[in-house]
Amino acid sequence: MASMTHSSLPLVFLCSLFYVIFSSFCYCKSVSSITIDSLRASLENQEDFIVFSLIERARYPYNSFAYDPFFLGNQNCSFVELFVRETEAMEAKFGRYQNPEELPFFPDYTQPQLAPPHKFPNFILPKILHPPAASANVSRRIWDMYFNDLLPLFTKKADDGNYQQTVASDLICLQALSRRIHSGRFVAEIKFRDSPQNYIPAIQAKDSETLMKLLTFTSVEEAVVKRVFKKAEIFGQNVNLGKNNVKEAEDKGIESKYKVEPSVASKLYQEWVIPFTKQVEVDYLLRRLI
Amino acid sequence: MASMTHSSLPLVFLCSLFYVIFSSFCYCKSVSSITIDSLRASLENQEDFIVFSLIERARYPYNSFAYDPFFLGNQNCSFVELFVRETEAMEAKFGRYQNPEELPFFPDYTQPQLAPPHKFPNFILPKILHPPAASANVSRRIWDMYFNDLLPLFTKKADDGNYQQTVASDLICLQALSRRIHSGRFVAEIKFRDSPQNYIPAIQAKDSETLMKLLTFTSVEEAVVKRVFKKAEIFGQNVNLGKNNVKEAEDKGIESKYKVEPSVASKLYQEWVIPFTKQVEVDYLLRRLI
Structure with missing residues (x-):
């Protein structure tokens, strides 16, 4: 853990390193290796990881301060929004969004400021997406669903002051x-x-309607929703050295057997994850032939 | 998601807000409410959460680039060190280290730059620690153990280019x-x-030796180590809609039944977490009577 002054120099250096590494990097997956089954x-x-992340968030109460809007200049803003924006900007500098699987919620803030984008050849994942269609994006809907619909379903109405930890869990x-x-x-591709x-x-x-029908199985x-319910049961139980943890919790009359109710996880998939996907x-x- | 320029203004505003909120905040736990049992x-x-975090890290291969040392000025540094330092500095601005349970790995970089520390009255948790003893700290040992001993035990020797995601998982x-x-x-208190x-x-x-004996049960x-093993078995299994997932994996001859070997999780506790604690x-x- 070397000590040195906090400056932007490291990132300039990193960018050069990245470029050298990436330039000698072999393609780790070929287009042909991606199939519906592997996806x-x-x-x-x-x-x-979605179930784990809900359980992790449920460690903290709702902590409404993190979401209360306040005026900043002439705009509404919130603690969580400021945190996500700053985190995404920082993660972008370290190359997060070079992976096309990752999309920021605030893309306006995530341009690498110290390295022009063309310095990062984008070949971690194969370039399989059709460029005009790759911009299909429902980030705004995910954001609104998470804060308006989902979060109140699995957090306690209380405040423990751990606002940074809370919004960091939200971002995960x-x-x-x-x-x-x-x-x-x-x-889709x-x-x-x-x-x-x-x-x-x-x-x-x-x-759109016919396309939606063609994509609906x-x-x-139903199998996905059931499996997610089961995962929330298994991962959210209170494990101890007894044989049957859930049964034991029932016997002891413990208020909630699970850290996050399995029905919340399955509702998340049924009502939002699957339809949004x-x-x-x-x-x-719709943009595939452009 | 309002759009506005990225500036330090939000944090100044936040600090004021924090102060107002904290000033009207009631103590959420009293000293007397903390017992050995509640701890x-x-x-x-x-x-x-430790088991979840190992499983999350195991999604990515070792990705040695993230740990290779390079010279920065006249110091050795690494991608992961730069990332942790920048993240901690940012999280500190949002108040993470106002909670005395949280300790940064690079405290030199985590002073809130836009709000003097006295603006944050530290009463989220009760001030139960004896001030001269509160500085007991093994962060450096944790860092070295994690990267030198633990990480190679549960990650595949490969490189997928997801360096930011990898070091973000390391930090968790x-x-x-x-x-x-x-x-x-x-x-101890x-x-x-x-x-x-x-x-x-x-x-x-x-x-020290007598103190160590007094603190050893x-x-x-042994019960903790067994429980952690069991948690890694339960949380790291491949869940599907069959009745017995681990049995099924064995029958199918799947290479590894678990996302992280339970023996790694129990070794972590036995060899490092318990002794370090x-x-x-x-x-x-040793500093309690100063």
């Missing part, structure tokens, strides 16, 4: 949800490549 | 470990208050 496996994995939830939902762009003839007529007719969606897929496909 | 419950809860692990280990200061006569002779004799430690307790007690 599904990745989405399934992401469910774990938001980033996990955004990554999951915006992966709809990759899903792979589905389109696999059978373009299925989608082209509806895309040409700008027929009710039995798969399909919306991203439709938005993507 | 143990908190430590038990923290185990979940480090913060969870630091909070758990430095809670030894609170444990409560134990001392409960029966000062047990500790005073050894403290006066500066007898082998059966409790006790070291913090001893260091604290």
Whole structure:
């Protein structure tokens, strides 16, 4: 842990290093290696982290101060918004958004200030997205859903003063949800490549409704919702050295057996994650022939 | 999501807001409400988050670029060190270290630059720590253990280019470990208050060895290690809609049943978390009569 003055010099140096490393970097995945099955496996994995992130956020009460709007100049703002904006700007400097799976909530603040974007060749992930369609984005809807609908469902109405820790947990939830939902762009691209003839007529007719029907597989969606419920049961239980933890909690009459109610996790998927992901897929496909 | 220029103005405003809120804030816990039992419950809860954080880190391979030292000025530095330093400095501005449970790894960089410390009355948690002893700190040992010993045990030797996401996950692990280990200061204070006569002779004799013996309860430690193993088994399994996920993975001959081997989590506690916590307790007690 070397001590030195806090300056922007490190980032200039880093950018050069990045460039050297990236330039000698081999493609870690080829376009052909991405399939609907590998994407599904990745989405399934992401469910774990979404459930973990809800459980982590539930350590803190609601902490309304973090969300109360206040005037800043002539704009409404909030503690959480300031925090997310500053964090994203900093993470951008360290290269977070060079990975096309990651999208910032405040893109206006995330331009690397010390390294022009062209210094970072974007080949961590294969360039599989169709450029005009890659901008399909529901960040604003995710933000509003998270704060208006989801957060009050799984946090206690109280205040413990840990505002920074609270909004840092919020950002982890938001980033996990955004990554999951915006992966709809990759899903749509792979589905389109696999059978373009299925989608082209509806895309040409700008027929969102038909596209939505083509992208809907009710039995798969139901299985996802059930699996997420089960994950919240398993990951959110109070583990002790007894054999059956949930049963034990019931016997002791413990108020809540789970750190986050499994029904909240499954509702999150049923009402928001799955519909938003399909919306991203439709938005993507509508721009796929541009 | 209002758009406005990125400036330091928000933080000045925030500091004023913080002051107003804190000034009207009631003490959320009284000294008398903190007992060894309530502390143990908190430590038990923290185990979940430590296991989650390891599982989250294990999503990414080792990514050695993030740890390779390079020269910056006349000092050795690394990508992860730069990231942690910048993140801590930013989190400090948002008040993270006003909570005495949180300790930065790079305290030289975490002074709130826009708000003098006295503007933040420190009463989120009760001031139970004895001031000269509160500085008991093993951050450097945690840092070295994490990167030198722990990380290679549960990450794949590979590189996927997600360096920012990787070091952000590292920081989450480090913060969870630091909070758990430095809670030894609170444990030591409560134990001392409960029966000062047990500790005073050894403290006066500066007898670390006797203090360590007084603080060692082998059966409790063994139970903690077993519980952490069980948590890693439960939280790190691949959940699907079958009845017995681990059994199913075994039947399918899946390479690793768990996202992080449970033996790594229990080793972490046995070899490092418990000994480091006790070291913090001893260091604290040695300064308790100053």
